[in-house]
Amino acid sequence: MTSSTGAEFHGKTVEEAIQAGLAALGLKQNQVTIEVLSKGSRGLLGFGAEDARVRITPLATPTPPPPPPPAASAPPPTTPAPAAAAPAPQPPAAPRSPADAEAIEAAVELLQGMLDRMGVRATVRVVERTGAGEEGDEAPIVLNIEGEDLGVLIGRRSETLGAIQYLLRLMVNHRLRRWVNVEVDVQGYKARREDQLRKLAVRMAEKAVSSGRAVTLEAMPARERRIVHIALRNYPGVTTQSFGEGEHRKVTIIPVK
Amino acid sequence: MKELVEYIARNLVDDPEAVRVKEVRTSQGLVLSLRVARADMGRVIGKEGRVANAIRTVLRVPAARSGKQVSLEID
Numbered sequence: 571m572t573s574s575t576g577a578e579f580h581g582k583t584v585e586e587a588i589q590a591g592l593a594a595l596g597l598k599q600n601q602v603t604i605e606v607l608s609k610g611s612r613g614l615l616g617f618g619a620e621d622a623r624v625r626i627t628p629l630a631t632p633t634p635p636p637p638p639p640p641a642a643s644a645p646p647p648t649t650p651a652p653a654a655a656a657p658a659p660q661p662p663a664a665p666r667s668p669a670d671a672e673a674i675e676a677a678v679e680l681l682q683g684m685l686d687r688m689g690v691r692a693t694v695r696v697v698e699r700t701g702a703g704e705e706g707d708e709a710p711i712v713l714n715i716e717g718e719d720l721g722v723l724i725g726r727r728s729e730t731l732g733a734i735q736y737l738l739r740l741m742v743n744h745r746l747r748r749w750v751n752v753e754v755d756v757q758g759y760k761a762r763r764e765d766q767l768r769k770l771a772v773r774m775a776e777k778a779v780s781s782g783r784a785v786t787l788e789a790m791p792a793r794e795r796r797i798v799h800i801a802l803r804n805y806p807g808v809t810t811q812s813f814g815e816g817e818h819r820k821v822t823i824i825p826v827k
Numbered sequence: 828m829k830e831l832v833e834y835i836a837r838n839l840v841d842d843p844e845a846v847r848v849k850e851v852r853t854s855q856g857l858v859l860s861l862r863v864a865r866a867d868m869g870r871v872i873g874k875e876g877r878v879a880n881a882i883r884t885v886l887r888v889p890a891a892r893s894g895k896q897v898s899l900e901i902d
Contacts, residue, residue, distance in 0.1 A: 680838060687831035689889045722888050733884035740878065741838040744870075 580621040580693050587624045593696045673750040680741045692717030710751040723756045771801040778823045779807045786822045795821050828889050840867035856896025
């Protein structure tokens with residue numbers, strides 16, 4: 571969808587839909603026009619509930635900063651500084667580049683498009699990154715799918731979630747003709763799982779050290795093994811290694827002298 | 828389910844107009860038959876069928892809901 575026609579966003583309430591849209595586009599409320607397409611309804615006992623839908627269209631030109639009040643007492647600038655050359659200080663949270671905004675808009679639209687056609691009632695929300703990613707990594711765009719009863723979107727060993735993310739990346743990259751790092755989460759599942767894995771890694775490392783024997787974790791996908799390796803990279807007294815092939819690949823924590 | 832396959836395929840290929848999905852009901856359940864331009868075949872199949880398998884995986888979500896057996900073929 572082009573920015574001239576705006577993009578549609580969903581949410582449980584109109585307010586949520588607007589927030590999702592603004593976050594996705596990286597714009598503020600005064601930089602867009604908002605059209606409420608549907609206020610949504612609660613439905614009865616969760617049946618027939620309908621999302622609120624809004625159309626958000628970026629204004630053709632970004633709103634200029636309000637002109638400084640013509641204070642008669644203020645001395646005229648001595649140097650002919652270019653008007654409004656000094657960039658307004660960026661808010662620390664999520665300074666989105668236009669390229670990012672374009673990628674986010676495409677990713678949100680394509681993911682929502684897939685979910686709608688899967689018959690899944692859910693809202694896509696852009697997760698604001700608080701900290702920087704791991705060193706050397708381009709911070710990915712993280713989309714969280716929110717709704718009720720979304721376990722089906724994760725699947726066994728997050729196989730379904732993996733497929734959704736894989737297809738979304740292909741679609742976004744194809745549309746923009748460039749590589750964009752997009753991650754998909756469901757109800758913060760990956761974030762929670764990451765936390766659990768780090769704790770598990772440390773517990774098992776303690777066990778490896780105290781027993782003096784290697785500890786092998788259950789089989790995990792590459793992404794999760796990577797979290798374990800990184801969590802224990804600087805843990806004293808152990809080293810980690812993966813063994814096995816494909817789906818059966820496991821991390822082993824080995825005590826070192 | 829047909830719409831899901833169409834949507835994904837159209838957003839992967841260079842020639843979205845050529846995307847066709849046919850639904851065939853068989854004793855084995857519903858078979859979705861996807862057809863794309865010859866030059867786009869690789870995009871919907873992928874290396875070692877990775878793309879086709881990902882489409883099959885996401886198809887299982889609506890399939891499970893409807894209680895139908897659904898399979899995807901590419902021809």
